[in-house]
Every structure is written in C-alpha cells, then in structure tokens.
Amino acid sequence: MTYTTDRITQSTNVLDVVSTVQATINTLSTDEQLGLFWVIYENLGGAITPAAPGAAREQFTQGLLTKVKALSYEEQLQFMRDLVNRINNPLTRSYGVFTNNNKLAFWYQLAEGMTTGEIVPVPDDYKLSNAGLSVFSQITRLEFGQQITLLRKFVVGMGVDPLA
Template sequence: MTYTLNAPAVSSVGLATPVSSAISAFKGLATDEQLGLLWVLYENMGRAITPAAPGAARLQFAEGLLAQVRDMTPSEQLQFMRDLVERNSTPATRAYGVLTNNTKLAFWYQLAEAMQAGTVIPVPSYYKLGAAGIAIFGQISKLDFNQQITVLRQVVVAMGVDPLA
C-alpha cells in the first residue's frame, strides 16, 4: 500500500495498481535491461533520490560494500550488479541484502554517482534502452514523485540476498 503525504485521501487501490504494475513490469525485464533502466531513472531523477531516502544518513553502513565494489575490476563490478538483480548468493550480494530498504536506495544512488564519476564501470555511451524498458520508463514517468520513489525503492529492495531470510 502506498501513501502520499499532504495529499487528498485517495483509494489505496488507485495508488497500488499503477505502482505494482510498474514494479512487475520492471522485474519482467532481462537483467541488463533492468540495469539500463535503473541508469535512465537515475539520469532523470537521481538528484531527488537521496532526499527521498531517509536511510541515506545511515549510508555509512554501506560504505564498506561501496568501497569493495570500487576495488573490483570493471567486469567484476558489472557481475556484482547482475548478481544483485538475479539474486545470486555471493558475499557481496549478501552484504547488500542486510542493508535497510532506504539504505539500499541510497546505495544505488551512490553506485550511480560512482558510475558517473568513472570509479565504477559506466553504462556504455552507445547503450540504448530497449522498447520494453522505454515503455516501463514511460509508465514510471506518469506516476507522481512519491509513487516513482516507491517503485524504485521496491525494485532495489528485492535485489540481493538476505542471509537472514
């Protein structure tokens, strides 16, 4: 269930359907297309992500994992991201799995910042989002900001492996 603060009362069904539909569509993409769509979302709303992630203040819990990723080779960094999406159990994906929901959102923001800075493998300049990814981006773009953050948060929360589960 999704709630929007300071908004008129709206049926949770009206909010949940487009949000859950966008989440399902996102998860239906192939691994690299999910990573590409995350990049496009970062490029379009990245600056708004950290203020929307209250756990960002606790990002120090993810700093060790971020440093570990920066120390990987580019191919290892890409494999780490793929392993997160595919929920493959590795020490790094399990370390991600214990982060809080908001810290996971902030982690992806920091990861994208590192990609942009060149300290983590960037998305190739020739990369083009496929038709399905473009459609899902359009679907997410039509949501209000709180719903967009909810979609993004739910997508990244589902990634990795929770070793305590």
C-alpha cells in the same frame, strides 16, 4: 540521454500502480533492468537525492561500496547482475542486510560512482529498448511518491537476505 513524458496524476491505489510497473520491470532482462535503473538515475536522480541518501545512514553502505569499487569493471557489472538475479554470494548477502532506504542509497551511490568512473560506466551510446522505454514512460507518469516507492521496492527485492 534524457527522456521526457507528460506526468499524469494517478488516482488509483499507490501499491496497485507500483506493483503493476514492478511486474513490467521484472519482465526485462537483467541488463535491461540495469540500463533502466541508469536512465532513471540520469533523469530523476536529482529528485531521488534527498529521498534516498537523506533518509539512509550511508556509513552502513560504505564498506560494501568500497569493496565494489576495488573490483574490476567486469566484476562490478557481474556484482550488479548478481544483485538483480539474487545470486547468493558474500557481496549480495552484504547488500541483503541493508535497510530499504540504505539499499536505495547504495544504488544511488553506485550511480554516482558510474558518473565518476569509479564504477563501471554505461556505454555512451546506450539506448533503452522499446520495452525499456515503455517502462520508463510508465515510471515518469507516476507521482513522485509513487516513483520513490517503486524504486525502493525495486532495490529491496535485490540481493540475498542472509537472515531470511
């Protein structure tokens, strides 16, 4: 399920562009956001690899990742939904203390686990809705730095920060 669009260089303020796309993502349902994140991983994962895990200390995410892998597929999916919806529970609080880069790395690790079957996989026949495709198209038009900023902003807003 590869999607392609032409990349255009943005000359506007990075934060304005990222905020606009982020606002559009937030209009999607929880499952559509998760599906979009999967499609982003499938299409941009190779580029995200050095930006996420390379900048993070993955040993800090391993404890939570191990707990999530031990859950059933239904519980794993519920955990991801809880992250998106900011439901307060022990696992979302564990995620909430991660640094921004560790949160991005954690989602990358989840996606990697989805490809190996350790984490609930996306159904083979999954297709983004028209709204999801529209958002994905906006994301692919962003410059690489803007894409990483958007992804980081997306994952930073998830979970529950127990220190806040």
